[in-house]
Amino acid sequence: MTALPDTLGGAARALASGELSSRDLVSSCLARIEAGQHLNAFVSIDAERALEAAAAADNRPAADRGPLNGLPIAVKDIFCQTGVRTTAGSRMLEHWRAPYDATVIERLAAAGAVLLGKTNMDEFAMGSSGENSYFGATRNPWNENHVPGGSSSGSAAAVAAGMVPAALGTDTGGSIRQPAAFCGLTGLKPTYGRVSRWGMIAFASSLDQAGPMAWDAADLALLLNVMAGVDHRDSTSVDEIVPDYTAGLTASVRGLRIGLPGDLLGADVNAEVRAAVDASRKVFESLGASIVPVSLPTALAGVPAYYVLAPAEASANLARFDGVRFGHRCADPQSLEDLYLRSRSEGFGAEVKRRILTGTYALSVGYYDAYYLQAQKIRRLIRDEFLAAFRNVDAILAPTTPSPAFALGEKTDDPVAMYLQDVFTIPANLAGIPALSMPAGMTDGLPLGVQLLGPHFGEGKLLQLAYAFQQATDHHLRRPGSAAA
């Protein structure tokens, strides 16, 4: 098989020139998905409808073609989509079929995208390794004994393995950026409220946000153009102008100011990650940006605050799974109480139960002030420190993760060690600001990522910086198994 374009941009050019049809592209993606089944990247593959959508895209009159016409995309199995099951990686929703499409699914489809299927994920998006799925762990295409990161594990693995040029994930505490870093991809968590959460199964509603994952910043811009914008069905989506992110990519970064947070770099960071941040700093300097120190003194308290707030919100959100209206119901319930207890006990996996119990504890009488309110106060301090920093800089450069992808099974017995993986990604969720992870190096055959964080609704500048970085470097061009790796 000749090499087909593996980016959205490349695929769009091949479609526009008539060199390839959407059917060719989609058939090739389906073949790659089939060949990579051992990676466990997909929960459901929607082959028949994808081929129909590809044929429709090929036959669509030029005037009716949207910006994603005929381009194959996969979505995390947390987005409700009709005609295919929506599981959230849980036994609770193993057979559940959503009665409606999420807003982002509607928008992708309206733009002409061909949706290939639903990708594997940590159950209810709770995890940093992809190992918490009821449907089994996903493997990292760069090294199959390592995790792809989580919770958008299948989306990251599917793109990295060349099964699909781009995928959607969700990010509550790092679930787009950490797997993007572990799999050599570029991934963006937009500003809270930038993208509608309607039809996205809720984990922690004040933190959850959907975003794109792909090889490079140009592809993210293409997807964000389609995804972003207010939606009256999500009252937390914000009615803020959506710029043309693609048009903004090529602006010069000369004169932009990038903050380097000494407080974060003082954390426990692997030497290779630290070196990747340092090398990235030099690239930005060579492009004419200036580097200035910024202070984020409370950012490292983000992990403990997050592991109160996110479980507290999850314990409330997941109360809806009661075995009555949808999802798993235990066999032969003896009473309503028995129905609740056993349906939830059987339907949820260990990590989900752990977080529901943690959240219930934090919200219970006698602990609310000491845990929940203290965490919300830390949240304000962290947000205000970011806002103060962004009065002086355009973006902040930081590690995405403390280390490259760890081995499968390495951290499954130690929930706290797993939680500390999110130390660099959580602050952006608490502050509601956008953050992008992009490839910045390799170590022992595994990719390393660095993160760019920006002010609320500053996605455009992050994409512009990442695009300039990717014009000057080749980290985002490396592929698993290639000599360049």
Added chain:
Amino acid sequence: MAIDAEQVRRIAHLARIGLAADEADRYIDDLESILTMVERMHAVDTSGVTPLAHPIDVSQPLRPDRVTESDQRDAYQADAPAVANGFYLVPRVVE
């Protein structure tokens, strides 16, 4: 942070999660280590800080109170575990 089996059982009951005996023991250790990590936030001085519930400073948008949804009961109940005559079925609650 000391948690005992009784506390775990109480929380599990509040959350309506049934735990087997050996499962409860495992969650004692997990919750203790999670709460010990969480306690680190008490080192941060937050006196005088107002709690933040939502990261973006916008007020709740309002819209005209018009019916925009059609009746989709059958579609929504198509995936319910047990329904009859448009009702969700559960074990008898009132004798």
